[in-house]
Amino acid sequence: MEKGHGRVEKRTLQTTPILTVGQKWKGLKQGFKVTRERTVKGKTTVEVVYGITSLSADRADAAALLVYLRDHWRIENGLHYVRDVTLGEDACRVRSQSAPQVLAALRNAVVHLLASVDAKSRPEAIEQLQVDPEAAKRLIGIPQSE
16 A cells, blocks of 8 residues: 555555466466556546566565566656656657667667766756766766867
């Protein structure tokens, strides 16, 4: 159960080791079902999702899997926000050939590089590098200008 941002959210996770395709997928150990009930301004919605994992029940019970899923989405949402909002990925209109994959790889590299800048946020890191091009060059391994 979690409260915040004007909503109440309840998550439950059920697991099962009974899998009909376990022989086809080496390492498959558990299946699971996550039910998310969210109430916002008195209106409740329910979402059900299913998943599989290579973690056995003794390595990850339902409570542990729920923590892993929350951590995964925390990372995923944080990365999406940086790529989309800070780096403008969704606004990019490049659609042909391999250019979209190349730009996605470059954005991933930028996200990684910005993480090493001593700043409170990625946008602040970008601002720091804009006013200090030499620091930006050092960050990507370009030698100092004479």
